[in-house]
Amino acid sequence: MYIDWSNIETVLLDMDGTLLDLHFDSHFWLDHLPQVYAQKHQLSDEEVQQIMMPLFENHAGTLNWYCVEFWSDALGLDIMQHKQEVSHKIGYRPAAQGFLQRCREQVDDLRLITNAHREVLNLKIEHTKLDQYFDQMVCSHELGAPKEQLEFWSSLHSMQGFDPDSTLFIDDSETVLDAAHAFGIGHIFSIAEPDSQRERAQASKFPMLTSFTSAQEAPLKQR
Ligand SMILES: [Mg+2]
Numbered sequence: 061m062y063i064d065w066s067n068i069e070t071v072l073l074d075m076d077g078t079l080l081d082l083h084f085d086s087h088f089w090l091d092h093l094p095q096v097y098a099q100k101h102q103l104s105d106e107e108v109q110q111i112m113m114p115l116f117e118n119h120a121g122t123l124n125w126y127c128v129e130f131w132s133d134a135l136g137l138d139i140m141q142h143k144q145e146v147s148h149k150i151g152y153r154p155a156a157q158g159f160l161q162r163c164r165e166q167v168d169d170l171r172l173i174t175n176a177h178r179e180v181l182n183l184k185i186e187h188t189k190l191d192q193y194f195d196q197m198v199c200s201h202e203l204g205a206p207k208e209q210l211e212f213w214s215s216l217h218s219m220q221g222f223d224p225d226s227t228l229f230i231d232d233s234e235t236v237l238d239a240a241h242a243f244g245i246g247h248i249f250s251i252a253e254p255d256s257q258r259e260r261a262q263a264s265k266f267p268m269l270t271s272f273t274s275a276q277e278a279p280l281k282q283r
Pocket residue numbers: 074075076077078231232233
């Protein structure tokens with residue numbers, strides 16, 4: 061794992077599964093919320109699966125997938141309230157804060173770019189103080205397209221310009237990385253273990269960061 065800092069001016073970082081442990085999100089969507097729904101409607105786990113799985117499949121990778129209001133309406137549940145109930149599970153991936161510090165020292169343009177809804181981002185900031193590191197925190201909802209789509213990347217670029225060639229982007233979603241690659245982002249890394257409690261489901265055609273500690277061994281820019 062080697063990050064060539066001397067050629068990097070802008071750093072774009074994903075939040076869930078990259079800086080923060082995806083365990084919170086997996087637990088919320090796959091365990092906690094189905095349980096809440098089952099209790100509310102007096103359904104078995106299997107019945108809940110039959111209702112939720114098609115919804116998950118139909119909306120994966122779209123803005124709806126990441127939209128608090130969409131899921132609150134679709135399931136008749138207060139999503140933010142139920143996220144609060146398990147918010148003690150929100151936390152950094154190993155060595156992520158050291159890596160953020162390193163990025164902060166190395167570039168003048170450090171942005172969080174997330175598909176998470178602003179309300180969810182705020183909940184995560186409350187628990188991690190993640191906002192202290194960034195120049196900007198961009199939610200894809202506010203640009204009208206998720207990171208999976210090229211439209212997101214052109215909107216991000218028109219919001220505040222950056223040179224794609226000298227931009228580092230790290231994300232745990234292969235579809236998102238493909239879009240970044242198609243846009244021309246020069247330095248792309250995937251994450252080997254987004255969720256501390258689960259095996260990673262996908263392989264990646266991009267170099268995988270096995271740990272943020274190894275990323276810090278790379279030579280630093282003279283500033
Ligand atoms: Mg992610």
